[in-house]
Amino acid sequence: MKPIFAKILDGKINDVYGIKVVDAPYFSTDFHFHEECQLTYKIESEGRRMIGDSIEDFNNEEIIFVGSNLPHVWHNSQQYFSDSTPNTHAYSISLFLHPEKILDIFHEPENIQKLRNFFQLAKRGMKFNLSTRKEIKPLLLKITQATEEITRLIVVLEILNLLCQNKDYVLLASPGYTNNYQLKDNDRMDKILKYVFDNFNKEILLVDAAEMTNMNKQAFCRYFKNRTQKTFVTFVNEVRIGHACKLIAESDHQISEMAYICGFNSLSNFNKFFKLAKGVTPKEYKKMLIAD
Known part of the structure; x- marks a missing residue:
């Protein structure tokens, strides 16, 4: 799934922020990136x-x-695209912030170092x-309801202040992650990532993935x-482990059942890759959740 470069505030030279509300049956964006930072609140949806x-x-x-x-991309679970589950819904609010234009608002550089550091740290998500x-x-929610520009801008700055002061977060991308995607790439990556997201609970063969992108296995x-800084097998297993974590937190399935629900062909493989990804076994992970 190739990330597409997206221009969010294009044509609005003086704008430092933008707001977008999605209220639809499912999220439909492709894997993409943009210069603007994005604060997204997923109110309703899963995937x-x-x-x-x-x-x-x-x-x-x-x-x-x-x-x-x-x-980045949010991709809904398969039931969102099925006629048999017509009541699924995707609802989100996103605030887009142009980091350099935000920093330019402040005229004293020594007073904005914390904000500059925050924008740098956010490059990991x-x-x-x-x-x-x-x-x-x-x-x-207040920004979406405000009718005056000055009110919205004040709230935007209030949000930034809260985020800069806050330490209650988890960084997502690994420390060494860099964006190696090029705009000249075609839609190969977009196709393959969504294929894995929708079929991780089934057998996924490397040769089939290669054929989908019109490449041989080595290429x-x-x-x-x-582009992803990980092997295809590792990526597939990480998708499966991510779903396993959700099942452990939200269901009463036995660990042995979860292995097959998530697409692993054996309990031993499930335990091996789970510990590799999370640093603990599935049973230990479950105990940690209960303790919390």
């Missing part, structure tokens, strides 16, 4: 998201901050925890690793 090299399931009431030029969500949510492996 899988990829931010840089981070792959996780997402649910309702999630707030993510995506830094400048960091590739940030997932905010419950306490921050409770503060940010009403402010984002596909090089292409995929160069």
Whole structure:
């Protein structure tokens, strides 16, 4: 799934921010990146998201901050695209911020170092925890309801102040992640990532993925690793482990059942890749959730 470069505030030279509300049956964006930072509050929906090299399931009431030029996509679970589940819904609010234009508002450089550091850190993507969500949510809703520009701008600055002061977050992309995608790439990556997101619970063969992108296996492996900084097999297993974490947190399935539900062909493989990805076994992970 190739990330597309998107111009968010194009043609609005003086604008430092923009707001977008999605209220639809499902999210339909492609894997993309843009110069603007993006604060997204997923009010209603579920599925899988990829931010840089981070792959996780997402649910309702999630707030993510995506830094400048960091590739990202939210892709709904398969039931959102099925006629048999007509009541599915996707609802989100996104605040787009142009980092350089925000910084230019302030005339004393020594007073904005904290904000500059925040924008730099956000290039890995940030997932905010419950306490921050409770503060940010009403402010984002206030922006969508405000009728005066000055009111919206004040709220935007209030949100930025909260984010800069806050330490209650998890960084998503790995420390060494860099965006290796090129605008001249075609839609190969977009096609293959969405294919994995929709079929991770089934057998996925490397040769089939290569054929989907009109490459041989060796060329596909090089292409995929160069852009995602991980092998295709690792990527597929990370998608499966992400779904397993969701099942452990939300269901009463036995660990042995989860292995096959998530697409692993054996319990031993499931345990092996789970510990590789999370640093603990599935049973240990479940105990950690209960302890919390």
